[in-house]
Amino acid sequence: MTGFRLTALTLAAALAVAGCSHVYRAGHELVVGSRFDSESVLLANLYAAALRSYGFAARVETTPDPLATLDSGALTVVPTLTGEVLQTFQPGAAVRSDKQVYRAMVAALPEGVAAGDYATAAEDKPELVVTKATATAWGGNELRVLVRHCEGLVIGSVSGASTPSAVSRCRLPTARQFPDSATMFAALRAGQITAGWTTSASPDIPDDLVVLVDGKPPLVQAENIVPLYRRNELTERQLLAINEVAGVLDTAALVEMRRQVDRGADPRAVAETWLAEHPLGRS
Secondary structure, three states: OOHHHHHHHHHHHHHHHHHHOOOOOOOOOEEEEEOOOHHHHHHHHHHHHHHHHOOOOEEEEEOOOHHHHHHHOOOOEEEEEHHHHHHHHOOOOOOOOHHHHHHHHHHHOOOOEEEOOOOOOOEOOEEEEEEHHHHHHHOOOEHHHHHHHOOOOOEEEEOOOOOOOEEOOEEOOOOEEEOOHHHHHHHHHOOOOOEEEEEOOOOOOOOOEEEOEOOOOOOOOOOEEEEEEEOOOOOHHHHHHHHOHHHHOOHHHHHHHHHHHHOOOOHHHHHHHHHHHOOOOOO
16 A cells, blocks of 8 residues: 555544544545455455445455454455354453444454444354264254264364364364365265364365254354444445445355355456346335
8 A cells, every 4th residue: 555545544544533423535445344254355346346336436445454454554354254253352252242342343343443233144154074974973964963962073174274172061082184075075985083163165075974063052153244444434335335244145155256256256356246237126
């Protein structure tokens, strides 16, 4: 970002504090932040496309720590995950349901940051996968059955992934690390691990494996898609644009868009195409 844009954003923040909030300046470009991973970039492009669909100039900027950059005022909007944000600002928070996590997250946000509507139907929370043989032996595909088979579990995960240390009263062993999902799934099929961590929006879960479904009450903390934004810097119309994403986005759509991006499609084109097929309202 150029020094001019930083100055403009700093000035906008100062005006907001001075009581000039919700004044949209013609030509002012909204900056939607993301990390460098493909899902984060895709979500940023989706929210930028939502803003553009309402006639507002918006672009995506990648940064190692979008939350910190948002808090500093250099970004305007950052799409992210509710549970991830909650754990950032309130480590160890034990709430699990989507509503509880969202409320706790909102309460934990820094003073200058606010949260838009979260997508109740779009999540990317940790999930365990097992082989069909294991699911049959355990008597079901619900996550709660794992608790009855806690002893002797060998768990796998992809290096760098953040995964739960326990499921209900079952304290999980340290996960064996794998370089990628394909290698972990191969180890699962070979019987080297009992179960492997993936996520609900992962585009590469093989059909021959079984996802253990987290029922109600949930045993794993919710991770719903949510936009964070700089308080007092969005007009009501801009806020409406990002909030309406929550009403149309679901996990299946996120999985399909991620699959397209992983195959080499441009994230902006994927987001804009999907949004054109699922237009936001104009109320």
